[in-house]
Amino acid sequence: MRVLGIDCGGQYTGFGVVEQLPDGELVYITSGAVRLKTRDPLCERLLKVHNELRALIEACHPGVAAIEEVFYASNAKSALKLGEVRGVAMMTAAACGLPVVGYAPLAVKSAVVGYGRAEKTQVQAMVMRLLKLSAPPEPADAADALAIAICHLHTAATLAALER
Amino acid sequence: MRVLGIDCGGQYTGFGVVEQLPDGELVYITSGAVRLKTRDPLCERLLKVHNELRALIEACHPGVAAIEEVFYASNAKSALKLGEVRGVAMMTAAACGLPVVGYAPLAVKSAVVGYGRAEKTQVQAMVMRLLKLSAPPEPADAADALAIAICHLHTAATLAALER
Numbered sequence: 312m313r314v315l316g317i318d319c320g321g322q323y324t325g326f327g328v329v330e331q332l333p334d335g336e337l338v339y340i341t342s343g344a345v346r347l348k349t350r351d352p353l354c355e356r357l358l359k360v361h362n363e364l365r366a367l368i369e370a371c372h373p374g375v376a377a378i379e380e381v382f383y384a385s386n387a388k389s390a391l392k393l394g395e396v397r398g399v400a401m402m403t404a405a406a407c408g409l410p411v412v413g414y415a416p417l418a419v420k421s422a423v424v425g426y427g428r429a430e431k432t433q434v435q436a437m438v439m440r441l442l443k444l445s446a447p448p449e450p451a452d453a454a455d456a457l458a459i460a461i462c463h464l465h466t467a468a469t470l471a472a473l474e475r
Numbered sequence: 476m477r478v479l480g481i482d483c484g485g486q487y488t489g490f491g492v493v494e495q496l497p498d499g500e501l502v503y504i505t506s507g508a509v510r511l512k513t514r515d516p517l518c519e520r521l522l523k524v525h526n527e528l529r530a531l532i533e534a535c536h537p538g539v540a541a542i543e544e545v546f547y548a549s550n551a552k553s554a555l556k557l558g559e560v561r562g563v564a565m566m567t568a569a570a571c572g573l574p575v576v577g578y579a580p581l582a583v584k585s586a587v588v589g590y591g592r593a594e595k596t597q598v599q600a601m602v603m604r605l606l607k608l609s610a611p612p613e614p615a616d617a618a619d620a621l622a623i624a625i626c627h628l629h630t631a632a633t634l635a636a637l638e639r
Contacts, residue, residue: 354569361566387554391545394558399566401559402525405518 312467313340315373315404316460317364318452319397321389322347324360325452328371329442329460335468337461339442340371342453357399364400368407376404377463379455380413414462419455422462434458476631477504479537479568480624481528482616483561485553486511488524489616492535493606493624499632501625503606504535506617521563528564532571540568541627543619544577578626583619586626598622 318325327342345363347356368376378401384390404411417427423437435447435454441461448454482489491506509527511520532540542565548554568575581591587601599611599618605625612618 352575354565354575357562357566358569361570381555382552384551384555387548387551388546390551390554391548391558391561394555395562395565397555398521398559398562401518402521402563402566405522406525411516411518 312375312464313371313373314460314463315368315371315376315409316456316458316463317376317378317400317404318455318459319378319393319400320452321392321396322349323450323452324364324396324400325450325454325456326364326367327448327453327457327460328367328373329457329464331464331468337441337464339444339457341367342448342457344450344452344456353395357395360396360399361403364403365407368404368409373409375463376401376409376411377459378404378411378413379419379459380415382415412463414459414466418466419458419462422465423458431455476539476628477535477537478624478627479532479535479540479573480620480622480627481540481542481564481568482619482623483542483557483564484616485556485560486513487614487616488528488560488564489614489618489620490528490531491612491617491621491624492531492537493621493628495628495632501605501628503608503621505531506612506621508614508616508620517559521559524560524563525567528567529571532568532573537573539627540565540573540575541623542568542575542577543583543623544579546579576627578623578630582630583622583626586629587622595619 313330316327323344325344328340330338420429421427438454438457477494480491487508489508492504494502584593585591588597602618602621
């Protein structure tokens with residue numbers, strides 16, 4: 312199973328693709344971030360997110376997209392901005408035929424580090440270890456996106472084990 | 476000049492297309508709303524907004540999209556939901572090659588009714604009068620979208636007059 316994790320943000324939208332082999336081993340495929348220039352018109356920034364995510368999906372063929380659920384934001388303005396990017400990311404995955412699954416930030420940290428209140432650096436270190444990377448994925452948003460993909464794989468594996 | 480006005484909402488996203496003839500007369504082209512079922516997965520709802528707006532743009536050939544700016548929301552959760560739809564609407568217009576212009580709610584009411592604190596019913600009545608409609612556009616979101624399109628035409632006309 313190959314999973315695209317997406318970590319939405321106003322300036323950087325991280326992405327990471329992880330494959331799980333039949334024996335359970337996790338394989339790093341790619342990661343990075345769509346970088347948006349705040350001086351570009353908003354509609355062009357959103358179109359860039361759409362175009363880059365679509366190109367990534369067409370190149371890597373993930374079978375599912377995993378995205379962080381957002382339940383709060385520091386204020387309505389930042390929630391609106393985050394929502395704009397998040398809406399485009401979800402719609403793009405759906406337009407490419409991918410099911411989209413959301414995970415709470417606590418669930419992502421629990422699945423990757425084993426502790427819902429883990430620090431960002433702990434998540435990055437665990438992502439490196441689980442994917443056998445020699446350096447932390449750059450930018451940090453890419454590591455977050457890989458963590459979301461790993462969360463989906465761990466959750467899917469748990470659900471499959473429960474079913475058996 | 477032909478303008479697509481878009482009024483984003485979580486359940487109904489209104490749209491309205493208005494053309495201004497060289498003599499300044501406003502002509503109603505079409506209006507309506509994308510209706511979203513809250514029981515459908517979010518990504519499918521967002522894809523529906525994208526597909527229906529794209530089909531509308533391809534059918535009506537507007538030269539510009541006008542959308543309401545949002546500066547506040549009752550809470551971060553509703554701002555996030557509104558942002559998701561708004562991001563998809565803006566990205567769709569940009570993907571179809573349209574410039575996207577934003578107007579504050581006060582500017583829309585001022586441009587249509589001449590009074591920034593006008594009631595919703597006053598806006599609807601003025602939209603009917605300006606576009607010579609025999610019945611109010613349904614649903615109300617369609618009337619709001621037409622008002623945004625009229626706002627753009629009035630503002631563009633004002634800017635052109637100032638330049639002359």
